[in-house]
Amino acid sequence: QSGLTQPPSVSGAPGQRVTISCTGSNTNIGAGFAVHWYQLLPGTAPKVLIYGNSNRPSGVQDRFSGSKSGTSASLAITGLQAEDEAEYYCQSYDNSLRGHVVFGGGTKLTVL
Amino acid sequence: QVHLVQSGSELKKPGASVKVSCKASGYTFNNYAVNWVRQAPGQGLEWMGWINTDTGNPTYVQGFTGRFVFSLDTSVSTAYLQISSLKADDTAVYFCARDRGILDYAMDVWGQGTTVTVSS
Numbered sequence: 001q002s003g004l005t006q007p008p009s010v011s012g013a014p015g016q017r018v019t020i021s022c023t024g025s026n027t028n029i030g031a032g033f034a035v036h037w038y039q040l041l042p043g044t045a046p047k048v049l050i051y052g053n054s055n056r057p058s059g060v061q062d063r064f065s066g067s068k069s070g071t072s073a074s075l076a077i078t079g080l081q082a083e084d085e086a087e088y089y090c091q092s093y094d095n096s097l098r099g100h101v102v103f104g105g106g107t108k109l110t111v112l
Numbered sequence: 113q114v115h116l117v118q119s120g121s122e123l124k125k126p127g128a129s130v131k132v133s134c135k136a137s138g139y140t141f142n143n144y145a146v147n148w149v150r151q152a153p154g155q156g157l158e159w160m161g162w163i164n165t166d167t168g169n170p171t172y173v174q175g176f177t178g179r180f181v182f183s184l185d186t187s188v189s190t191a192y193l194q195i196s197s198l199k200a201d202d203t204a205v206y207f208c209a210r211d212r213g214i215l216d217y218a219m220d221v222w223g224q225g226t227t228v229t230v231s232s
Contacts, residue, residue, distance in 0.1 A: 106156040
């Protein structure tokens with residue numbers, strides 16, 4: 001599968017801002033397909049943080065924001081809190097081959 | 113409230129089969145497709161495919177054909193993932209996730225995951 005590339009890990013101190021990048025290609029993000037972001041905490045169901053590049057579902061704090069440009073997207077988290085320590089995944093759609101959903105490799109966020 | 117509740121953890125021997133269930137509640141089941149996603153130990157999320165809950169037509173990604181079967185029982189609003197001829201490599205957490213239905217391929221509701229362990 002054609003995938004999306006994320007950094008394996010990022011870290012920041014409480015209160016700081018971190019960003020997680022998601023790099024794709026012209027068959028997925030660059031082709032105009034939307035990017036979504038999910039948060040995974042151990043033992044819990046994944047949670048959607050961002051839909052459609054930059055839209056937050058109700059109930060998601062405005063500390064989380066998403067953006068997209070060209071073949072890349074990013075998730076920003078401001079005012080880091082200990083509870084933000086989790087894995088984060090970007091997801092889009094790729095129109096190569098027969099078309100398929102693609103995920104990034106995931107980024108582990110550590111709150112120092 | 114909208115929920116997807118999956119069946120419990122499974123421990124299976126190589127060569128056996130397993131059937132994971134994903135029961136939906138709080139919405140009209142056949143209005144939203146169900147995706148299946150795998151997370152192997154230490155690995156990221158991997159999309160396995162999806163099933164159209166209106167027609168029952170499944171779509172499998174390369175690498176998840178043959179031994180993997182998506183099915184439905186619409187009378188109980190439940191989707192199933194069956195894996196046959198299990199191998200150690202099938203050890204993973206399997207998630208079901210609802211497609212949110214606006215053609216952007218986002219998954220808005222997820223099950224809690226089912227851990228399948230294949231070991232002799």
